[in-house]
Amino acid sequence: MSFDDRDLTDQLDTLYRYALGATGDPDLAADVVQDTVVRAIERRDQYRSDAPLGHWLIRIAHNVAVDRFRRSSREIAVEEVEHDWHDDAYTVDAQAVTESAAVRHELLDALARLPFIYRSALLLHDVEGFRVSDVAEIAEISLPAAKQRLRRGRMAMVSALAAGQQRRLALRGVPMNCWDARQHISDYVNGDLEAATARTVERHLESCPTCPPLYASIVGVNESLGSLRDPDSVIPPALEARLRERLDRG
Numbered sequence: 001m002s003f004d005d006r007d008l009t010d011q012l013d014t015l016y017r018y019a020l021g022a023t024g025d026p027d028l029a030a031d032v033v034q035d036t037v038v039r040a041i042e043r044r045d046q047y048r049s050d051a052p053l054g055h056w057l058i059r060i061a062h063n064v065a066v067d068r069f070r071r072s073s074r075e076i077a078v079e080e081v082e083h084d085w086h087d088d089a090y091t092v093d094a095q096a097v098t099e100s101a102a103v104r105h106e107l108l109d110a111l112a113r114l115p116f117i118y119r120s121a122l123l124l125h126d127v128e129g130f131r132v133s134d135v136a137e138i139a140e141i142s143l144p145a146a147k148q149r150l151r152r153g154r155m156a157m158v159s160a161l162a163a164g165q166q167r168r169l170a171l172r173g174v175p176m177n178c179w180d181a182r183q184h185i186s187d188y189v190n191g192d193l194e195a196a197t198a199r200t201v202e203r204h205l206e207s208c209p210t211c212p213p214l215y216a217s218i219v220g221v222n223e224s225l226g227s228l229r230d231p232d233s234v235i236p237p238a239l240e241a242r243l244r245e246r247l248d249r250g
Helices: 005-009 012-023 026-042 053-068 078-086 094-101 104-112 116-127 132-139 143-170 178-190 195-207 211-226 237-248
Strands: none
Touching: 005 026, 005 053, 012 026, 012 053, 012 116, 026 053, 053 116, 053 132, 078 143, 094 104, 094 143, 104 116, 104 143, 116 132, 116 143, 132 143, 178 195, 178 211, 195 211
């Protein structure tokens, strides 16, 4: 049994929510959804109605995201988190964690720090409401493995939100949040920012413990790239001759 385009359209919001949570990037999420739709249309005849269409599409989206996923240096080492949770002395400030979780961008930031397999499990089960057995089927893993991913993912989320609270305390009083400042750094280097925004970026760089090295690195790399503009580097004569001959032939 196949499906029509309206059935596919009805699933787009779910696909995008999953893709956005999985990638943490609206543009990449859009690419994942687009690739998922293309694959679904190409494989329309492979769909069997014994499973909901949404499950079949999410499985495709999951595989697309896996193909596109690149490990981030910000990722939490989940095994270390589980080691912490084994320690009877380990705990967090529950109120602080809950308050952080209530702020959408902080929740998404913590989610983005989870390795993909755990992030995906939480998105499918806790966000979209899939059963653990569905998570196992979509990820093509055993039911115990799916349960482990869900358990570890939840622990890692709590630890990530707790760490975020500590970082916020360290950044208290710093003008402009880090991501906003970092988005402006390129324009700041180019001198393209309006004066008020440039001053705010400068004040952020004066007081933020993490952004100045990033700014200095961008400046350093930019200068090194500029050094590649070597006036002595010219096209090899033989290559130039071949190209001119090709252009002359039209």
